[in-house]
Amino acid sequence: MEKTVQLYEGKAKKVFATDNDNYCIVSYKDDATAFDGLKKGTISGKGAINNQMTNRLMQMLEAHGVPTHFVEELSERDTVVKKVSIVPLEVIIRNISAGSFAKRYGVEEGIVFDAPTIEFSYKNDDLHDPLLNSYHALALKLATAEEIDTIKAMAFKVNELLKAFFKKMNIDLVDFKLEFGRLPDGSIVLADEISPDTCRLWDSTTHEKLDKDRFRRDLGGVEDAYAEVMRRLMDSSK
Ligand code: UDP
Numbered sequence: 001m002e003k004t005v006q007l008y009e010g011k012a013k014k015v016f017a018t019d020n021d022n023y024c025i026v027s028y029k030d031d032a033t034a035f036d037g038l039k040k041g042t043i044s045g046k047g048a049i050n051n052q053m054t055n056r057l058m059q060m061l062e063a064h065g066v067p068t069h070f071v072e073e074l075s076e077r078d079t080v081v082k083k084v085s086i087v088p089l090e091v092i093i094r095n096i097s098a099g100s101f102a103k104r105y106g107v108e109e110g111i112v113f114d115a116p117t118i119e120f121s122y123k124n125d126d127l128h129d130p131l132l133n134s135y136h137a138l139a140l141k142l143a144t145a146e147e148i149d150t151i152k153a154m155a156f157k158v159n160e161l162l163k164a165f166f167k168k169m170n171i172d173l174v175d176f177k178l179e180f181g182r183l184p185d186g187s188i189v190l191a192d193e194i195s196p197d198t199c200r201l202w203d204s205t206t207h208e209k210l211d212k213d214r215f216r217r218d219l220g221g222v223e224d225a226y227a228e229v230m231r232r233l234m235d236s237s238k
Pocket of ligand 1: 090092098099101129175176197198199200212
């Protein structure tokens with residue numbers, strides 16, 4: 001399959017049309033942003049890692065009954081995905097307090113929750129992705145009640161599968177963001193990416209951060225952290 005016109009360029013990926021109207025090609029970039037786009041930088045090798053990591057995780061999820069947009073990895077950075085219309089919600093699942101949760105509720109990072117939490121943000125750059133609940137999402141017609149139920153159930157299932165998968169790599173899955181899409185038949189599939197850009201990943205033994213917080217907080221060793229997660233992922237599939 002070949003790229004035709006570029007449909008969209010986001011912060012970390014470009015999306016191209018193909019000769020088949022049912023498919024797109026996503027191309028992962030090394031560009032990184034944080035704090036609502038205020039901090040910009042490059043993480044060398046990130047595009048290739050995030051592409052390959054996302055694809056391996058999506059295939060694992062598919063094997064456990066989670067429908068995803070994944071079709072075929074074309075190259076280091078490029079992947080064919082099903083064309084979807086993205087539900088304009090960022091779905092965040094948390095297992096351990098960190099980031100904006102810790103800030104918002106005035107608690108330290110690292111509190112292990114008895115049960116995972118879910119929250120939604122309205123995916124809207126102009127409004128800076130405001131937090132909303134499912135009633136707001138319904139009122140704004142961002143999704144139907146049935147779609148919201150499906151998305152919640154899928155997100156918690158993805159959490160259980162990812163948590164167990166990362167644990168085998170001696171990594172704790174702290175929190176992560178998912179996006180979902182609608183296929184032409186109206187069914188909901190997991191879309192976007194699952195990578196150290198979109199997950200907080202802590203080494204289970206040392207609690208070292210192995211994710212984008214190294215970039216956000218200028219902790220150094222950003223490239224090494226991404227490569228380390230990829231190395232453990234490859235080792236775990238040997
Ligand atoms: N996240 C993301 N994209 C966003 C916002 C959050 O991928 O636009 C991920 C983030 O990497 C973390 C989780 O969602 O793994 C929870 O992020 P949080 O709400 O704590 O916000 P942050 O501290 O990243 O601003």
